[in-house]
Amino acid sequence: MDAPPPVKTSAQTRPRSLSSKLDVERLRRDFPALAQMVNGRPLAYLDNAATSQKPLRVLDALRNYYEHDNANVHRGLHELSRRATDAYEGARARVATWIGASSPAEVIWTRGTTESINLVAASWGSANLKEGDEILVSDMEHHSNLVPWQLIAARTGAKLRFLELDDEGRLILDALPEILDGGRVRIAALSHVSNALGTINPIAEISKLLHEAGVLFLVDGAQGAAHHGVNVRELGVDFYACSGHKMCGPTGIGVLWGRRELLEGMPPYQGGGEMIDRVERDYSTWAALPHKFEAGTPNIAGTVGLHAAVDYLDEIGADAILAHEQALVAYALDRLREVPRVRLFGPSDPGERAGVVSFTVPEAHPHDVSTILDSEGIAIRAGHHCAQLVMRRFGVPATARASFYFYNTRDEVDRLVQGLETVRSVFGD
Amino acid sequence: MSSIPEPQLSSLYQELILEHYKRPRNRGELEGGTVEVHMRNPSCGDEIRLQLRVEGDAIMDLRFVGEGCAISQASVSMMTTVVKGGRLDDAMGLAKRFTEMMRGDPEAARDRSLKDLRAFQGVSKFPVRVKCALLGFDALQEAVKRARGTEGSPAVPGATP
Numbered sequence: 229m230d231a232p233p234p235v236k237t238s239a240q241t242r243p244r245s246l247s248s249k250l251d252v253e254r255l256r257r258d259f260p261a262l263a264q265m266v267n268g269r270p271l272a273y274l275d276n277a278a279t280s281q282k283p284l285r286v287l288d289a290l291r292n293y294y295e296h297d298n299a300n301v302h303r304g305l306h307e308l309s310r311r312a313t314d315a316y317e318g319a320r321a322r323v324a325t326w327i328g329a330s331s332p333a334e335v336i337w338t339r340g341t342t343e344s345i346n347l348v349a350a351s352w353g354s355a356n357l358k359e360g361d362e363i364l365v366s367d368m369e370h371h372s373n374l375v376p377w378q379l380i381a382a383r384t385g386a387k388l389r390f391l392e393l394d395d396e397g398r399l400i401l402d403a404l405p406e407i408l409d410g411g412r413v414r415i416a417a418l419s420h421v422s423n424a425l426g427t428i429n430p431i432a433e434i435s436k437l438l439h440e441a442g443v444l445f446l447v448d449g450a451q452g453a454a455h456h457g458v459n460v461r462e463l464g465v466d467f468y469a470c471s472g473h474k475m476c477g478p479t480g481i482g483v484l485w486g487r488r489e490l491l492e493g494m495p496p497y498q499g500g501g502e503m504i505d506r507v508e509r510d511y512s513t514w515a516a517l518p519h520k521f522e523a524g525t526p527n528i529a530g531t532v533g534l535h536a537a538v539d540y541l542d543e544i545g546a547d548a549i550l551a552h553e554q555a556l557v558a559y560a561l562d563r564l565r566e567v568p569r570v571r572l573f574g575p576s577d578p579g580e581r582a583g584v585v586s587f588t589v590p591e592a593h594p595h596d597v598s599t600i601l602d603s604e605g606i607a608i609r610a611g612h613h614c615a616q617l618v619m620r621r622f623g624v625p626a627t628a629r630a631s632f633y634f635y636n637t638r639d640e641v642d643r644l645v646q647g648l649e650t651v652r653s654v655f656g657d
Numbered sequence: 658m659s660s661i662p663e664p665q666l667s668s669l670y671q672e673l674i675l676e677h678y679k680r681p682r683n684r685g686e687l688e689g690g691t692v693e694v695h696m697r698n699p700s701c702g703d704e705i706r707l708q709l710r711v712e713g714d715a716i717m718d719l720r721f722v723g724e725g726c727a728i729s730q731a732s733v734s735m736m737t738t739v740v741k742g743g744r745l746d747d748a749m750g751l752a753k754r755f756t757e758m759m760r761g762d763p764e765a766a767r768d769r770s771l772k773d774l775r776a777f778q779g780v781s782k783f784p785v786r787v788k789c790a791l792l793g794f795d796a797l798q799e800a801v802k803r804a805r806g807t808e809g810s811p812a813v814p815g816a817t818p
């Protein structure tokens with residue numbers, strides 16, 4: 229077999245223009261939480277990689293569900309249960325279409341990305357991994373796409389292999405052919421977009437290389453689906469995990485998409501109501517997909533809220549959202565480069581990143597930066613961002629991180645940069 | 658409007674605190690230490706390693722190395738200046754008093770035995786930062802407990818909670 233061609237790390241899957249066509253002022257009116265004062269200043273919410281704010285449409289959908297349709301699903305023969313079940317399965321069908329699944333049966337409801345990944349690691353992993361097998365991850369991963377694999381590796385004797393990062397925080401994919409040539413990698417688990425660096429990974433190309441080597445591919449889409457739009461078939465992956473709360477939906481609801489034949493071959497993750505077919509004293513048989521993986525009363529209202537969120541995002545359009553974020557990132561990188569001795573992390577080309585900007589300033593620790601910005605109503609995150617391997621790679625204990633969504637403005641970026649002046653005036657000599 | 662930012666911020670970042678952050682006292686490795694404690698705040702990653710040389714019930718010397726925010730590093734630095742040369746009991750008393758002040762006890766905040774450490778009073782109004790200020794004192798309390806437990810025996814460095 230010929231060695232696969234080297235992969236360009238800067239590859240892009242979609243044309244990018246660095247300008248925004250969104251009517252941001254109008255969109256902001258959909259978000260009551262954005263219209264508040266914090267510490268005497270209008271809130272500048274720049275912590276969207278942690279969680280997004282919620283539009284009225286989603287809040288109304290939740291309230292409407294609880295006021296009119298609340299019942300358990302698949303259990304009652306009465307009117308309300310029928311409505312709740314329709315809402316629950318209707319949301320599944322909507323998400324299936326949105327991400328390009330071949331069938332709603334491939335969409336499993338979970339608590340979020342973390343649970344989705346744990347499900348695959350525990351279920352697929354326990355049935356398929358053995359001593360000597362390898363699981364490929366990277367130094368970019370969020371702890372939720374690392375620790376579940378460490379756990380299953382410890383139980384099965386499989387080992388973790390790592391893709392490393394270049395100085396701009398991109399995966400070094402030149403190393404991939406050699407890792408795959410070893411013939412031991414069974415599954416790769418990589419993020420779509422890095423929450424700590426903003427890097428967008430060339431998923432479709434990685435997918436091709438992995439599949440040529442017979443390796444399955446799980447994508448941590450926590451930062452992907454929300455900002456990027458996703459078509460799982462175009463990406464050519466095997467599992468895709470994402471969280472509702474990062475994409476205008478409620479907390480506590482998430483998605484695992486998997487290829488049907490893989491999900492069908494996997495044992496249940498948890499046992500309980502809803503996931504069974506026939507129950508005997510010593511054994512049970514399982515329900516068909518997707519319910520095999522949905523033990524217990526699910527987060528029904530969460531699915532209703534997520535449905536509304538997907539409708540809302542679809543109206544704005546994934547391309548417009550990404551273009552707006554990239555325009556803001558380009559602007560933020562330019563403005564931050566004016567800050568004396570600032571250190572910026574992640575790709576220098578805004579076209580290679582989603583709406584995340586990680587940085588440090590020499591005067592002050594990121595926590596102090598965050599406290600000072602907070603005193604001016606600016607919400608950012610400071611810390612290791614649940615990505616300690618990224619921090620270690622770049623030799624810092626923590627970074628400050630501003631992360632944007634389609635409702636953020638250049639004015640908010642300006643306030644961030646001004647806030648760093650306050651940091652210097654407090655901490656400078 | 659709910660509040661004015663500036664006075665709040667200056668009550669947090671007092672001159673004295675910034676001064677200790679920029680020029681930490683008793684920082685570095687201690688030769689001949691008898692106890693060593695490593696403390697880490699897992700939620701934010703701040704960490705310190707505190708070394709003490711205890712003779713009898715006296716803290717003859719102590720030093721720290723650490724990494725973290727201004728509040729955590731300045732409070733360790735200032736703490737070392739107050740407890741150095743003092744007794745184990747007094748160090749425990751100080752840690753208790755400081756913790757009370759951080760929990761908002763106004764009487765503790767007036768206690769002169771805290772000396773310069775009273776500069777940290779303003780931190781108690783920033784609940785998320787209280788644990789930063791306590792990091793060094795948590796390490797001190799642990800170190801004193803170990804010093805008492807290992808009295809007369811050689812140093813057992815390295816073990817960390």
Ligand SMILES: Cc1ncc(COP(=O)(O)O)c(C=O)c1O
Pocket residue numbers: 277278339340341342343370372373419421422423448450451471614
């Ligand atoms: C890249 C990435 N993966 C996984 C997660 C975990 O998502 P959740 O906490 O919603 O399960 C996050 C969110 O913090 C993330 O940013």
